[in-house]
Amino acid sequence: MVLKILMVDDHPSMIEGYKIILSYNALGYEIETTAAHNCESAYEIITNKAKSNFFDLIFLDYSLPPFEEKNINSGEDLAMLVKKHMPNSKIAILTSHTEALLLYNILRNIEPAGLLVKSDFSAEELLTAFDMIVNGETYHSMTVKQCLKELLSKKVYLDNFNRQIITLLAQGIKTKNLPNHLNLSISSIEKRKVQIKDYFCIEKGTDEDIIREAKKLGLI
Incomplete structure (x- = not known):
């Protein structure tokens, strides 16, 4: 079975690495990928109404070259577009950021199927995250879990x-x-x-x- 994935990252080598890792998925999926390297190219793909641009899963880097004309400045902005134009697509956000408030706001505003801090995960963990997301579960990497736990304990003050x-x-x-x-x-x-x-x-x-x-x- 073919799984269509859109991968958005401004480092082509990262996308190639994700593709290789996911080709070893335990679920037996054949991975068909489309790549975008900035907010503008991702915007054009996401807002294209052609049926060929439907994706089962979308990997979004958080920090991306912006598309100022449309006020699209990050993977979070792209995720909002995905929710509008491709509501059935699962979203996984990958980021180098470890700031607790930023991670919490991504979870609250986007509710992605996956949120992973890049320094957290190995190839094996990415495959685990992939399996869980495809099976309808939610995956948070370790830093995200720690930040979420910390902020929830401060909820009265940090509303x-x-x-x-x-x-x-x-x-x-x-x-x-x-x-x-x-x-x-x-x-x-x-x-x-x-x-x-x-x-x-x-x-x-x-x-x-x-x-x-x-x-x-x-x-x-």
């Missing part, structure tokens, strides 16, 4: 808005401008920053102190 506040501060957004990015008043944001500082054990600290502590914990 969706607090995570966004930390992320935006790390991007250089000033507190006075945060209401432009969040559906919160400046007073609500200040109260949440107090919560965040309490969690990080920061007394009378600045935004830079929040960013520093978040980095220490591997959140950003």
Whole structure:
């Protein structure tokens, strides 16, 4: 049986490596692959309505050369396109990022069938992930599991808005401008920053102190 896979990675050698590894899958699938190396070429494939462009499984690298014209800047943006244009395709996101907030947001926003940190997995683990995903299960590599467990234990403090506040501060957004990015008043944001500082054990600290502590914990 043939399994059609779209592989999106800006390193062609990585795609070739994935193809070779998956050719040894234990399920006996013949792997038919299509490659894309940036957001633009992936966009053209994903939004093409031709039946020949249906894929059973889509591997997306998270960090990719952007397609600025369509505001497609990452594998996460491409995943949203896949969910719209190819809702039956299974998505696996592979990334070199290990930041807990980024990984958690991918899981929450995309709910991929697989999320793997590249430094985690060997050829054998990629095959295990492939088998589970094809069989309708979900696969998270070890770093993802650890980040998820850590963040869930901090859920009261690191809810969706607090995570966004930390992320935006790390991007250089000033507190006075945060209401432009969040559906919160400046007073609500200040109260949440107090919560965040309490969690990080920061007394009378600045935004830079929040960013520093978040980095220490591997959140950003």
